[in-house]
Amino acid sequence: MYTIMVVDDSSFIVDVFVTMLERGGYRTIATYGGQECLDLLKTEKPDLILLDIMMEPMDGRETLERIKTNPKTRDIPVMMLTAKQLTPEEAQEYGIYIEDYVLKPITHRELYDVIEHILQRRTRIRLDVETAKAAGFDQRIIDEYARLSKSIEVNNRLVNILESTYNISDSKARVGDEIARAIKNMTMNISFQEERLGQIREELQLTSDPSQ
Template sequence: MAGENILVVDDEVHIVELVKYNLENNGFKVFTAYEGREAINIAETKNINLVILDLMLPDIDGLEVCKTLKRKDTTSNIPIIMLTAKSEELDKIVGLELGADDYITKPFSVRELMARVRAILRRAASEVKGNEVLRIGQLTIDNTKHEVLKNGKSIDLTLKEFELLYLLIKNKGKVLTRDSLLDRVWGYEYYGETRTVDV
């Protein structure tokens, strides 16, 4: 998942630097903008996979940036996380209704932000892959239907079991760490026993 291009938009330099530093440490390529029009230009000209957007910008506000990006064909599919000091329920609702995929209020946890970034990028990647069907030996795994067949007969799996099997088969021959499995299958919302994936 790392390697994607992320645009960070905020007029506070220290916030931009903090988020950029942590994204780069997680393997992402980071573009930065301190104004709304600059952000729109970067989103239109670079291959951006995710935007982290502040609401309060000096030229046009983040809501207008969000609306503009969601309206244009070239940028409408870019996921947006709003990261802002505006914590009123109405601000959140308006942001989400304009097309933001997530909303985080300042002050924020960097670890939570990184987890949400990964979760949204995972979701976006699975939507792009769509109806991918994998075959290995006697197994057929249909990602769209979340269905596993062995010799044509359905195998009942929970959603997490399916996601884990799919991830392992998709990465056949690669070493996946426990942390990687927990992050990619259980995501940031997982607070359970970390030995769940141990065999």
């Protein structure tokens, strides 16, 4: 049974998501703020953290940074779960740290699907890493493979959210030059990463695609 930690400074929101998750068969840990989350992580190691952004006094941004800069907790996957509109700056800042960015409200099924996808992706990448290690490949290449396999998928997700938020597909929508340029740069960077990942996959002789 997977353990999910829910972090929000609203007890009502925490209770809602705890109920949803327990109905889906997950074990839950309820935390009502960033500091409480960090304190509990000293003794608990959940399989996934659902972290809200808009919290006080420690917001989700600081909480995320402190989770990911601590060697003991940085490998725990974090999913941002928030009603806050995503900006290009936040997409670039969060992208290296998070597993997904999900906008509230969200249905039971959507939540379960996202969680299962994140956990299955981590399992697939871990198995590929173990296979590559057993075959004696260079650790730096293996680490790069693991990083790119996750970041490409997460960044594609963030770009899709940004395009939807700012109606990029609508020719009548007025999108600022800075926002349009940021989204274009993210898309180009993803393309470069995908090309590099393809090269690494060939070098590691991996036949299955972990993004599928």
